Amino acid sequence: MEIPEDYRLSSYDYDLPEDRIAQEPAARRDGSKLLVLDRADHSLTPARFTDLLDYLPDDCLLVANNSRVIPARIFGRKPTGGQVEFLLLTPLPLLEPSEEGGWLTARAEGLLRASKGPKPGTVVTFADDFSLTAMERGEFGRWKVELRWKGDLTGLFNTLGHLPLPPYIKRPDREEDRERYQTTYADRSKTGSVAAPTAGLHFTAELRERIRAKGIQWAEVTLYVGYGTFSPVRCPDIRDHRMHAEYIEVSAETAEAVRRAKEQGRPIIAVGTTSARTLEGMVREAGSIRPFQGETDIFISPGYTFRVIDGILTNFHLPESSLIIMISALAGRKTILDAYAFALENDFRFFSYGDAMLIR
Secondary structure, three states: OOOOHHHEHHHHOOOOOHHHEOOOOOOOHHHOEEEEEEOOOOEEEEEEHHHHHHOOOOOOEEEEEOOEEOOOEEEEEOOOOOEEEEEEOOOHHHOOOEEEOOEEEEEEEEEEEEOOOOOOOOEEEEEOOEEEEEEEEOOOOEEEEEEEEOOOHHHHHHHHOEOOOOOOOOOOOOOOHHHHOOOOOOOHHHEEEOOOOHHHHHOOHHHHHHHHHHOOEEEEEEEOOOHHHHOOOOOOEHHHOOOOOEEEEEOHHHHHHHHHHHHHOOOEEEEOHHHHHHHHHHHHHHOOOOOEEEEEOOOOOOOOOOOOOOEEEEEOOOOOOHHHHHHHHHHOHHHHHHHHHHHHHOOOOEOOOOOEEEEO
């Protein structure tokens, strides 16, 4: 049976010149461009991100993901001396350590990469007080491991780890990335993401203050960005794709702000796809708008009926990814691809350190 175009992975592809993939953030965070897509008439308006307030409804509710990226990529050695790269995928707040003899241990998941793949039982040493044991191999380099350490695990990752910049940024991470690849409102108590909620990178403290002064309401959720967000869609029919679960948190305060906005008919704008996924996942998992903590594996694709958000502020996403599929579910596949073509023609920059698009 022929796959309808809206469900064919190849129909979410587009040609992207290498020089449009941003390798560095704008000279200042407020130097980003903004493309405004109006769903009512499919119009496209180029602007500066600093002019965002001119395009947001005055009575809207902005909802942002406050998770913080951890330097989750760390290099160690096998007993043979071979180097191993480990990328922690389990958010640190979700680890359940046990203690014995001054050592802490916890089961976690992550990606292991080495010139010769590790076997179950292989010990990888990162420092005298930090190691892991490979336990069970999964798909695409994913492993269940047991971490073993002394002291503060967050501190060990901060000292020994590297920021996991996406592979399309063709350079090693640098010290300045540790702050540039964080939102200005990232909550240190929500440290554990392996990628930034990149739509939020455009917000400066000054813009946040202007938002507050204008009376636009701001609320926060938490989604620990993990494998589910950046795992590629591989199925020719996107309806066969299964997302990896990610842990989300919606506080009572945020749930009440969302409930009131819906009740009053005020538009809810998600800052980034992770915020959108959290809000829509909350309703799917909890059955209604209410406080929630737990996992969601929601995959939003054409045909999905949005139950919470009315618009989204987002960056430009990889071809054939779950993220471009999600925003196509909101605005329509052709509308999104037309917007991407417009962005390419007008020198917008793409992906994590690129420019933004407001879909309203």
